[in-house]
Amino acid sequence: MNENYKIAIIGCGNLGLSIVNGLLDRPELTGKNLVVTKRHPESLFYLQSQGITVLADNKQAAKDADMVVLGVKPYNVATVLKEIRPVLNKDRQIIVSLATGITLEFMRSHLNEGSTVFRVMPNIAADIQASVTCLCGENFNETTEGLVKQVFSSIGICITIEEHLMEAATVLGASGIAFVLRFMRAMTQGGIQIGFDAKTANKIVTQTVIGAAELIQRKGLHPEAAIDKVTTPKGCTIEGLNEMEHHGFSAAMVRGVLASYRLIEK
Structure with a gap:
């Protein structure tokens, strides 16, 4: 992950903020690498002092990101994917969902064919960078898997598992x-x-x-x-x-x- 790598966190709630805090502890990243969104972003404006871009526009946030992390509720995932799909580039972007129960197939059905997608399940110990985070993906390679693990290792440890074990x-x-x-x-x-x-x-x-x-x-x-x-x-x-x-x-x-x-x- 280089100094120009952009990560967008769509729907930055408590877990999103834990990820932000963890990423800011990484020496190779600064606030300039991060974009966060929220429907009413006022509560996130304090992050701007650290160089983080705060937006209400999900499309704008996703457009230039290398990794798009969906921190929205499961029932909002389809809506957000439909919203940002026109600006996504399947050849260079990684889409990551934190939503419980949202399958890779579901994500794929709302994205451009061939998109690199991941499901990620952290826990609330992400707040103190002590989460165990399980992940699985589709259309990924060693490099893209490594990038996702780098991001989520900032909040604890990461384990790659098969998708049928995600609910477990x-x-x-x-x-x-x-x-x-x-x-x-x-x-x-x-x-x-x-x-x-x-x-x-x-x-x-x-x-x-x-x-x-x-x-x-x-x-x-x-x-x-x-x-x-x-x-x-x-x-x-x-x-x-x-x-x-x-x-x-x-x-x-x-x-x-x-x-x-x-x-x-x-």
Whole structure:
């Protein structure tokens, strides 16, 4: 990605702003590389001080962009693609959709034949550049895939998957944040019940979750192998784990993931 590369974010909401912030942290990019749009762009005008172009006109934003990122709601994707299609150049532009459930085939049907298209699914940790972003594409090559990964690596890590797994990625990576947060809330409630004030309990739980994730990531351990390290015979850890399992902890987690997946697949 060179210093003249242009990225347009159409419908720049919370996720779009996370991407903007992540991209501005990249040494090779500045605000001059970015164009953002919103129906009522006044709330984005503060970005102009960083050299970013802020527009209400999607066609104008898309026309000169090398990569067009669609940050609009799923029900607006067709309308926006129809709007910008006349100014797109399939031979040099990459079209990226962040919309849940919008397939590559759907995008292709609203674009010029042969267009390079990607579906991308980040999560809300993009706000702190800690997202896991799953992506898939069509009519792409190593170079175009690399460009998309460069953009979304600015908000975390990127994984290329097959399209039939995109809904599963939404559940595990995007909805999964909520599942982990609910677990953390329950842990905090338990901490309060055994004597901590809410603030201290939350601090302990938060760092414990961070530590557990870092341990798995850095050591390359399976979670069960890490659990074995802290479950001593007749100890309090195995006592607590067994009590949770008796009440269906793991089964409830799996059932929750499957319930979300069944809904998104409808």
